[in-house]
Amino acid sequence: MIEIDRITKTYGDSTAVDGVTMTAETGTITVIVGTSGSGKTTLLRMINRLEEPSSGEVRINGESTRATKPHLLRRRIGYAIQGHGLFPHHTVGRNIGAVPQLMGWKKDRIRARVDELLSLFSMEPDAFRDRYPAELSGGQQQRVGVARALASRPDLLLMDEPFGALDPIIRARAQDDLRRIQRRLGSTILLVTHDMEEAIRLGDRVAVMDGGRLVQHATPAEIIAQPATPLVADMVGDVERPLRLLSLIPLSELLEEGTAPGEAMPAEASLRDALAACLWSGRSAVPVTVDGVPSGRVTFEAIRARAELHA
């Protein structure tokens, strides 16, 4: 559990982060979202003490971050940034193994961990281990950057706009990968972004920052349904709110008996996808499969009723 306790950062007269208190549960993704200058990156960088807080404290699993020397603390906290920041003169293997090597792991243990992580990120270890970062695509470099952050099995992973430099298609894939890997490893992640879409897509909880203050900290559904301030509403995008909300709900929630024409959709797909399918093909319902077995349908009416719940 990560506890951020009344943390403040001032630079001269200006306050970058103003008395932020929040808690992130172990094994969850918390996305900190805000416009530029909202203090979100400063908040993140105070957790691994790249910036020292002016006041307040951060506790990781009950232990204050002040109890450890900064560089030793950072070895226990994964850190991935926009533009990956890989060491251009080291191979992929050495990049990923950087932190374990600093921590004095044995060579064969590091090697095994590097291969494990490369496989986890769908990169063939034999093909990628000895390449240099410049020989990889942007998406691959970014994956190696995240793999490096995860290498020593850190208590916590901090990510600062990790997908900012990727094109939309690669970014969506990277987000799905992160979600999958986070579920599998049970990692605790704090991620900073300016993109509310990304926050809603990735976050178990979303924290919205504005002018150095935390204005709302809630689940994505709550953020969409009850934005705390006009700015949050603005960021969610008033017009798209119902669609954003539907994108969070799986088909399984509205599954009912019956049949429908056309191509079936898996139960994990979102109501937004089903709505799009209905509109596109002029159907009033779509058939749904659970684990590949046809098990009913979701109707256009039910989707509409679900969206109206929040209006």
Add this chain to the structure above:
Amino acid sequence: MRIGTVLRPALVLLLVALVLRPAWFTPLFAPLAPANAPVIYERSSLLSLSLSHLGLVAAATAAATLVAVGLAIFVTRPAGAAFRPLSRTITNMGQTFPPVAVLALAVPALGFGAGPTLVALFLYGLLPIFENSVTALSTLPPATMEAARGIGLNRWQRLVRVELPLALPVMLTGIRLSVVIALGTATIGSTVAARTLGEVIIAGLLTNNTAFVLQGGLIVGLFAVLIYDALVQLETRLARRAGA
């Protein structure tokens, strides 16, 4: 590139022949020597002069590298940033002072021989190495530096594992400039009795023997060209490894 593969070994052979078997070139240089004067310099062996010349250059450049890189590291740390303008002034002065003047001033203190030449070459070599090292160390990729700090490298580890390896190709450019300047400048060391290839040139000038002048000049020139070329190759290789 293809020209290099032919020209490089040819120049190396020419240089080796000029140093080890100068007698072979007698017919070539004979027309340039005054009547009845020796065509080939024989007062001391060209090999030992070359080695002593290269030794002086190597020693002076090594010392200049050590001091300039050390200074560059210091002034690119937060603690040393205040000294940056001052150290720039000092290294600039080293470059502005003509080597001949340094020789003249150093002789009373250090006596005749290699000492004054070493001092002159050292001072003259500081600036390019210092300037390049400072530039290299202060223009490292910011994301890489941020990540190095963020994953838990301490100051020393960042310097040794990230900053210096990434700065090396640009630093080496500075060292290369210094070496080439020093190779040429070392010849005037012979005016204060340092053993360098300048001895051959000066002997030629004193006796009006163009053959000697040409012989000494050719050897120094070939050394400069070949060493320059070798260092360029090394830089390219290192830069490629650094992912540039």
